[in-house]
Amino acid sequence: MLAHLCVVFLYLASGVSSDLSPPGCGINDVGFDYTTLPKVNKRRIVGGEIATPHSFPWMAALENRGVLHCGGSLLRGSSDRWFVLTAAHCVHGTSASDWKVRLGVHDISQTESSSESIDVRTALIHPQYDSSTFEYDIALIELSSAPQLSRPEINIGCVSGDISKVGEVCYVVGWGLTSSGGDTSDVLQIIEKPVLSQAQCRDIFGSNTFYESSMICAGFLEGGKDSCTRDSGGPLMCYRNNRMEIIGIVSWGNGCGEPNSPGVYASASAGKQWIEAYINE
Known part of the structure; x- marks a missing residue:
């Protein structure tokens, strides 16, 4: 105590x-180029794509x-x-x-x-x-x-102290369920998600559910791509300053990939x- x-x-x-973004963090040593990640890909799947091994x-x-x-x-x-x-x-x-x-x-x-x-x-x-x-x-x-x-x-990894930028396309990786009620993935998956404004998140979830002081949300309003069960705790990352920076932590959502229900993340800058x-x- x-x-x-x-x-x-x-x-x-x-x-x-102290520095939560020291030199050498947020990069990989297997030659993967983060700029090749998709910016927008609205295919109707939850699990995303298989990540290049050890790129995160x-x-x-x-x-x-x-x-x-x-x-x-x-x-x-x-x-x-x-x-x-x-x-x-x-x-x-x-x-x-x-x-x-x-x-x-x-x-x-x-x-x-x-x-x-x-x-x-x-x-x-x-x-x-x-x-x-x-x-x-x-x-x-x-x-x-x-x-x-x-x-x-x-x-x-690098933890960013910057406030998330509305519309910025960021990324989530994990081994969680590849469909709501489905199975987990053996191999690491990645999805891309645009960051939504705090006003949008509040309007979707309500001010008694979405707390702007410690939460951000990201995803497609039409649904289709999302983090899911057992992805919790993983990073929401954006490519900034020639490296991946963690802006959020997978926290909660209403279902997985449901319309008008983006994923909610604990704000890294708040913590x-x-x-x-x-x-x-």
Whole structure:
């Protein structure tokens, strides 16, 4: 409890200086060109396209008792501490000992030579998280050991402090359901989604459901493409400054790919100060 209060104090005091977008983050070492990703492709599918293997090397598969439950993004903290950024609802009410984090993986059905599985030391949920409204749906998982960053298949992600830009086409990756009520994907999938305005999101969901202070939404109003169950915690990313930058965390939605129901994401900019405080304490 004392450590938790110290982190909250640091967060509220706003005196932390660190860099969640260090040199070398948000890029890949397998030669994939992010500018070749589709800008708009409105095919009526939920699962998207198969991602080029290891083109998003910060992507983590979070397994609870051996079963995929969520996604996340690898971050580096101070003093050689390592973290995965994910959604609070993924870890809320669970035990750290039940989790393992798989890094460097493309096909979760296989034991790939590029991948490694790391135990979880602890998890901390954003102090303003509300499990009934999903406000500040942000959590950090601390890894029990350092990942092998020398591998080209593993790298750290960049967390953006910038406000999302309306109309910007961004991307979500995950191993979640490829259709509502369907099966998960063995291989990493990617979809593109335009960011909607806060006013649009509020009009769609209502001000008592969509909380602008900690949420953003993205997707096609006609439906068709969306993140889905077990994609939770994964990153919503935009290509900026010659790298991928995380602007959101997969949080919730009404169904998967339903018309007039874009996906809702925890805002990375809203949580950035708290994330900095915790990983650098």
